[in-house]
Amino acid sequence: MTQIVDTKTDPTASAPASALPLYVDLDHTLVRTDVAQEMLIRSAKSPVALWRAFRATLQQGFSGLKAALAQEVPLRAHLLPYNDAVLDHIAAARAAGRPVILATAADQNVADAVAAHLGVFDEVIASSPGSNLKGAAKLAAIQAHCDNGPFEYLGDSRADMPIWQAATARGFAKAPKEAQHWLGEATLQPTAEGSTARALLKAMRPHQWAKNALLFLPLIFAHLYTDGASLTAAALGFLAFSLCASAVYLLNDLLDVDSDRAHATKCNRPFAAGRLRPFTGLAASAGLFALALLLGALIGSLFLAILITYVIMTKAYSLWLKQYSTIDVVVLALLYTVRIIAGAAAIMVMPSPWLLTFSLFFFLSLAYMKRYIELSRLIAAEPQVDERLPARNYYSGDITVVQTFGIANGALSLLTLAEYVNSDTVKERYLTPEFLWLLLPVMMFWTYRSWMWANRDQIGDDPVVFALRDQISRISVWAMLAIVLLARYVDVGGFGG
Numbered sequence: 001m002t003q004i005v006d007t008k009t010d011p012t013a014s015a016p017a018s019a020l021p022l023y024v025d026l027d028h029t030l031v032r033t034d035v036a037q038e039m040l041i042r043s044a045k046s047p048v049a050l051w052r053a054f055r056a057t058l059q060q061g062f063s064g065l066k067a068a069l070a071q072e073v074p075l076r077a078h079l080l081p082y083n084d085a086v087l088d089h090i091a092a093a094r095a096a097g098r099p100v101i102l103a104t105a106a107d108q109n110v111a112d113a114v115a116a117h118l119g120v121f122d123e124v125i126a127s128s129p130g131s132n133l134k135g136a137a138k139l140a141a142i143q144a145h146c147d148n149g150p151f152e153y154l155g156d157s158r159a160d161m162p163i164w165q166a167a168t169a170r171g172f173a174k175a176p177k178e179a180q181h182w183l184g185e186a187t188l189q190p191t192a193e194g195s196t197a198r199a200l201l202k203a204m205r206p207h208q209w210a211k212n213a214l215l216f217l218p219l220i221f222a223h224l225y226t227d228g229a230s231l232t233a234a235a236l237g238f239l240a241f242s243l244c245a246s247a248v249y250l251l252n253d254l255l256d257v258d259s260d261r262a263h264a265t266k267c268n269r270p271f272a273a274g275r276l277r278p279f280t281g282l283a284a285s286a287g288l289f290a291l292a293l294l295l296g297a298l299i300g301s302l303f304l305a306i307l308i309t310y311v312i313m314t315k316a317y318s319l320w321l322k323q324y325s326t327i328d329v330v331v332l333a334l335l336y337t338v339r340i341i342a343g344a345a346a347i348m349v350m351p352s353p354w355l356l357t358f359s360l361f362f363f364l365s366l367a368y369m370k371r372y373i374e375l376s377r378l379i380a381a382e383p384q385v386d387e388r389l390p391a392r393n394y395y396s397g398d399i400t401v402v403q404t405f406g407i408a409n410g411a412l413s414l415l416t417l418a419e420y421v422n423s424d425t426v427k428e429r430y431l432t433p434e435f436l437w438l439l440l441p442v443m444m445f446w447t448y449r450s451w452m453w454a455n456r457d458q459i460g461d462d463p464v465v466f467a468l469r470d471q472i473s474r475i476s477v478w479a480m481l482a483i484v485l486l487a488r489y490v491d492v493g494g495f496g497g
Contacts, residue, residue: 019098020168021151023125023142024090026104026111028156029173032081032274035110039069041254041278045319049073056129063132066107075110077117079261081274083173086154089188090120093152101125103142103153105134135159139166154188196277199270200284203253204246210468212241214336214359215343220481222349223429223488230347233299237346240295240307241339247288248314250281255318259391303345310338325393329367336363336464354420361413365447366463368406369454375399376457403455410447417443435487439480446476 049072056068111126150168171188224230260272270276296304344351
């Protein structure tokens with residue numbers, strides 16, 4: 001973010017009154033997001049805050065809503081995605097000795113916090129309970145402030161049209177169609193923006209849909225992959241879970257936008273960077289949820305119930321459960337296992353208890369691996385302090401226990417696989433079940449290689465994402481599928497003696 005000197009120490013702060021004043025809008029101009037929209041969505045984390053905001057809206061309209069949100073939802077002004085082009089324009093105006101005023105429909109407390117953080121505004125004009133400074137109301141406040149004299153205004157939306165019409169000079173963070181004829185003489189040209197659709201697609205994280213391939217496991221192990229109806233049901237189930245997952249990602253990013261902005265890499269996500277409007281994401285999330293539920297209903301009531309359970313578990317994890325050690329990793333493992341149960345429900349077969357047991361141990365191992373990686377990086381950053389993971393109930397001193405639990409659960413998943421291969425169920429379903437023993441060395445190799453790489457900090461943030469992207473992991477998956485098909489269809493007479 002562009003650094004600008006404090007008003008109190010800058011000699012241009014006492015600019016002459018005759019200089020053309022510059023009035024700057026806040027939302028989508030000074031910052032690349034809508035602060036009130038973000039705060040309203042984040043208020044959903046607290047039912048009390050949401051109720052107070054609703055009550056204030058009934059009493060005082062939008063201005064009351066904004067004031068209530070400013071009181072109930074913390075604002076971290078230093079994390080907001082500021083528009084560098086606007087900040088540079090403000091710096092040039094101040095260098096020329098011109099007064100700069102923040103003029104916004106945002107609540108006074110929000111505007112004051114932003115102004116205090118930047119230290120570049122001589123005064124602040126903002127909304128207060130009973131007075132929503134938008135459009136004509138903002139124009140009236142600006143004209144009263146400058147005694148109906150000339151002024152420059154920087155804005156972004158149709159609501160700013162009456163202000164631009166009355167302004168002596170006009171600048172645009174964004175230019176609506178109605179303002180295109182002013183662009184030739186604009187003091188600030190709108191910067192090129194990326195596609196909203198592209199930003200939305202990125203926020204949906206379609207690459208994560210690969211995790212939902214777990215829904216196909218019951219189809220594979222029930223050997224119904226040649227049945228058209230079962231294959232269609234499993235594919236629709238995959239799509240329903242994928243749409244649902246994207247809806248959850250959008251909602252989580254909106255609720256955790258401040259945390260993302262404080263993160264080294266997550267700050268580049270569309271909502272955190274201000275490339276996607278909060279209400280656009282909220283509407284998209286609702287639409288994806290609705291479509292997922294519709295697909296779920298078409299598949300069947302049992303599948304729909306499991307899908308809804310998955311959503312509830314996901315939100316409970318995101319809002320509360322991830323703060324509690326041990327509970328968090330168990331829930332993560334269950335979320336993957338629920339996908340397998342959903343896949344079984346989609347094709348109307350009983351899920352194999354062997355498969356479910358293996359899944360719980362295997363994904364619990366990966367969940368502990370994720371925490372192990374986070375603790376390793378925390379220790380590398382603060383080696384002398386028993387530091388706590390942000391928003392997690394794990395401390396640096398827990399790393400050995402976490403690693404032990406993770407490797408132990410990985411070993412239990414291998415033991416479960418070995419028991420399954422030697423079970424009567426396998427002997428009934430496969431022509432040459434002995435081939436399935438080859439699954440064990442492949443899984444051993446992948447499990448212990450992954451833990452070795454985690455110890456070397458070569459996995460990344462998420463072991464599951466690593467498995468999806470890692471070429472050796474993909475080869476291992478294809479090898480195991482080939483082994484299953486060999487055991488199912490290749491009859492080697494006398495193999496077992």
